[in-house]
Amino acid sequence: MGWFSVALGATELAFPRTLARLIGIEAGAGTSAVLRFAGLREIASGVAVLMDPGRPQPLYARLAGDVMDFGLLALAARQRTSTPRFLAAVGAVAGATALDAVAARRTRRAYAAANRPVVYSVTINKPPTEVYAFYRRLSQLPLFMDYLESVTEYDGRRSYWVAKLPIGKRTVSWEAEITDDIPGQMIAWESTEDSKIKMRGRVTFSQTPGRNMTEVRVEMTLGFMGKQPSSALAKFFAKPQIKGDLRRFKQVMETGEVLFSDASEFRGKHAAQPPVQVQRKPELFVPNPPTAEKGVRR
Amino acid sequence: MRATCWMGKKHVSVERVPDPKLINARDAIVKVTATTICGSDLHLYNGYMPTMQKGDILGHEFMGEVVELGKGVTNLKVGDRVVVPFAIACGNCESCQLGFFSCCENSNPNGWMPEKLMGHATCGAFGYSHLTGGFAGGQAEYVRVPFADFGPLKVPSSLTDEQVLFLSDIFPTGYMGAEFCEITPRKVIAVWGAGPVGQFAIASARLLGAERVIAIDRFPYRLKMAIDKAGATDAINYEEQNVQEVLRDLTAGRGPDACIDAVGLEAYGHGFQFAHDSLKQKAKIQMDRPMAVREAIMACRGGGIVSIMGVYAGFVDKFPLGALMNRGLTIKTGQCHVQRYMKPLLERIERGEIDPSFVVSHHMNLSDAPKGYDMFMHKQDDVMKIILRS
Numbered sequence: 001m002g003w004f005s006v007a008l009g010a011t012e013l014a015f016p017r018t019l020a021r022l023i024g025i026e027a028g029a030g031t032s033a034v035l036r037f038a039g040l041r042e043i044a045s046g047v048a049v050l051m052d053p054g055r056p057q058p059l060y061a062r063l064a065g066d067v068m069d070f071g072l073l074a075l076a077a078r079q080r081t082s083t084p085r086f087l088a089a090v091g092a093v094a095g096a097t098a099l100d101a102v103a104a105r106r107t108r109r110a111y112a113a114a115n116r117p118v119v120y121s122v123t124i125n126k127p128p129t130e131v132y133a134f135y136r137r138l139s140q141l142p143l144f145m146d147y148l149e150s151v152t153e154y155d156g157r158r159s160y161w162v163a164k165l166p167i168g169k170r171t172v173s174w175e176a177e178i179t180d181d182i183p184g185q186m187i188a189w190e191s192t193e194d195s196k197i198k199m200r201g202r203v204t205f206s207q208t209p210g211r212n213m214t215e216v217r218v219e220m221t222l223g224f225m226g227k228q229p230s231s232a233l234a235k236f237f238a239k240p241q242i243k244g245d246l247r248r249f250k251q252v253m254e255t256g257e258v259l260f261s262d263a264s265e266f267r268g269k270h271a272a273q274p275p276v277q278v279q280r281k282p283e284l285f286v287p288n289p290p291t292a293e294k295g296v297r298r
Numbered sequence: 299m300r301a302t303c304w305m306g307k308k309h310v311s312v313e314r315v316p317d318p319k320l321i322n323a324r325d326a327i328v329k330v331t332a333t334t335i336c337g338s339d340l341h342l343y344n345g346y347m348p349t350m351q352k353g354d355i356l357g358h359e360f361m362g363e364v365v366e367l368g369k370g371v372t373n374l375k376v377g378d379r380v381v382v383p384f385a386i387a388c389g390n391c392e393s394c395q396l397g398f399f400s401c402c403e404n405s406n407p408n409g410w411m412p413e414k415l416m417g418h419a420t421c422g423a424f425g426y427s428h429l430t431g432g433f434a435g436g437q438a439e440y441v442r443v444p445f446a447d448f449g450p451l452k453v454p455s456s457l458t459d460e461q462v463l464f465l466s467d468i469f470p471t472g473y474m475g476a477e478f479c480e481i482t483p484r485k486v487i488a489v490w491g492a493g494p495v496g497q498f499a500i501a502s503a504r505l506l507g508a509e510r511v512i513a514i515d516r517f518p519y520r521l522k523m524a525i526d527k528a529g530a531t532d533a534i535n536y537e538e539q540n541v542q543e544v545l546r547d548l549t550a551g552r553g554p555d556a557c558i559d560a561v562g563l564e565a566y567g568h569g570f571q572f573a574h575d576s577l578k579q580k581a582k583i584q585m586d587r588p589m590a591v592r593e594a595i596m597a598c599r600g601g602g603i604v605s606i607m608g609v610y611a612g613f614v615d616k617f618p619l620g621a622l623m624n625r626g627l628t629i630k631t632g633q634c635h636v637q638r639y640m641k642p643l644l645e646r647i648e649r650g651e652i653d654p655s656f657v658v659s660h661h662m663n664l665s666d667a668p669k670g671y672d673m674f675m676h677k678q679d680d681v682m683k684i685i686l687r688s
Contacts, residue, residue: 123392125390125391125392125395211392213392243410244410247409247410250391250403250404251388251404254388254390254391254403254404255324255388255390255391255404255445256323256324256370257322257323257324257370259322259388259404259405259407259422259444260321260322260407261407261408261422261431261432261433261444262318262355262432262433262434262442263351263354263408263428263431263432263433264407264408264431264432265321269351270351270432271303271351271352271353271354271355272351272353272354272355272425272428272432272433272434272435273301273303273315273316273353273354273355273434274315274316274317274318274319274434274442275316275319276316278319278321280321281321281322282321282322282323285322285323285369285370287323287370288390289372289447290388290389290390290394290445290447290448291389291390291395292387292389292390292394292395292397292399292448292637293395293397294389294448294637294638294640294641295637295638295639295640295641295642
């Protein structure tokens with residue numbers, strides 16, 4: 001749509017008279033001026049589309065231009081010199097309009113999807129204030145976010161994160177800043193300007209209807225290697241991790257620690273057999289005796 | 299230590315493996331004094347359960363002596379004699395608080411696997427594939443027991459291993475199946491499958507006051523035990539009789555008030571439907587062979603209850619949903635919430651209301667586990683329940 005726009009615009013600008021004859025209207029001085037103006041508009045919208053093909057706005061501008069073209073054609077209808085040529089021109093504009101409409105809609109949806117954060121949630125059988133309080137001590141997060149090596153809190157707002165890469169022994173790090181913090185309800189954060197890893201996200205804590213449990217919802221977008229935060233990378237890299245993190249967070253809050261099985265203790269695939277030496281062990285245990293009653297019949 | 303490992307389809311062997319170690323604070327290490335082979339182990343043995351790995355230690359019914367405790371376990375002492383429930387539950391999550399222990403939200407580290415297959419996670423279980431967490435099982439000399447401050451039940455020394463061992467699974471499972479039937483004396487209960495779980499379902503139905511309990515199987519020795527030991531009033535051998543017709547006769551056309559499926563995904567049967575199901579199961583198009591539950595639904599009286607205790611894994615075809623809906627049947631099912639029943643059933647055993655040891659048919663050494671599996675699978679030597687000891 002972009003290149004087509006630029007080409008059409010250039011033609012309108014350079015050969016207004018030829019074009020007027022082609023579409024079957026009188027090739028007067030007024031017509032030329034109007035066509036030249038339309039050409040400029042075409043080029044502008046074409047360039048706008050080409051500059052950022054992912055953004056829907058330029059396509060909507062084109063759509064507005066198409067409507068304007070219809071208006072101009074309607075005005076020109078009385079001065080037409082060849083009815084078949086004129087009708088062909090109307091047809092061409094109609095076709096372009098349809099294409100623009102489809103492209104604009106698709107792009108808008110894709111754009112919205114890319115900017116909608118990935119969301120995942122879990123219910124934890126503890127009151128929101130307690131769940132928030134644990135999460136807010138960021139340096140504790142590596143206890144259940146198993147890809148993190150450490151989180152260092154500089155002050156109440158800024159923190160330094162080190163993560164292990166899934167393969168090999170290399171790590172990546174970034175700085176983050178808390179942008180919003182409502183005790184017991186919500187923490188929002190964003191990576192700092194100069195971080196190589198870009199992310200934006202928030203975690204909300206709300207009470208489950210009718211029960212004193214917490215619904216924890218994590219929303220985030222992720223970007224790296226020069227990409228701005230989006231859901232595309234987050235969906236692929238962050239979401240599977242968030243799912244596991246929230247499962248383990250729930251275990252820590254409810255049972256006091258992350259649970260390992262004889263197989264899950266190993267990183268990677270392993271049979272359900274005890275290890276020769278313990279591979280992984282929870283680093284923290286918060287005693288939390290079981291509260292359920294056994295032998296209750298319902 | 300020695301442990302029974304799954305090495306592939308129809309291949310188990312007793313291997314030398316590392317001894318279990320404490321990993322979590324709420325762990326205990328239990329020295330196994332008695333363990334058994336369960337009917338549901340045969341589903342693993344025959345390769346019908348997904349996510350098994352070579353080397354997985356089998357076994358989910360066991361008891362023993364506590365030899366080591368994590369720092370988070372305060373209610374047990376080294377030396378305690380305990381029975382361990384097959385379903386691992388934390389006792390902290392909402393499902394546990396509601397008494398749905400086999401739906402525990404924290405005990406399965408591989409929760410994402412059942413989430414994909416079944417919508418939500420299930421609890422962890424010992425020696426029962428990676429779908430239930432990848433926990434090493436109890437057909438071994440030692441086992442690591444997670445959430446040991448919640449699951450294991452201390453048993454008095456006045457009772458023998460054979461009397462209390464089955465509290466770990468089959469007795470509570472059979473009992474829950476019977477409890478689902480909302481039994482009153484006038485109710486007629488039919489039980490598909492007279493294996494160990496079926497025997498306990500029959501015995502429990504009698505304990506709960508049912509006057510008429512009908513056992514359905516194809517092995518005369520199992521039907522005989524159902525009548526002589528478990529207390530069934532009638533027996534149907536489906537190799538010789540038409541189950542639907544006999545049930546109709548026995549209930550004068552009403553059908554049983556409640557039907558218990560104690561068979562599960564490897565039901566045996568006859569005719570085109572059975573051949574069709576078997577073929578699909580072999581081709582991995584269908585995971586289960588639901589002959590028994592289909593029959594139970596068709597037989598059950600209008601407004602009755604169908605209680606499914608047999609294990610199923612995935613999706614089934616030709617499920618009589620029309621019969622279920624139009625005749626207002628209720629299905630009740632679930633992996634047993636063992637922790638709910640252990641204590642009350644132990645009390646029944648102590649009071650002498652039931653002696654679960656009646657199902658024991660063989661004693662073997664742990665090293666002979668492969669022979670035990672083969673025997674149990676082929677129903678040789680009138681096998682009912684095999685106890686393994688190391």
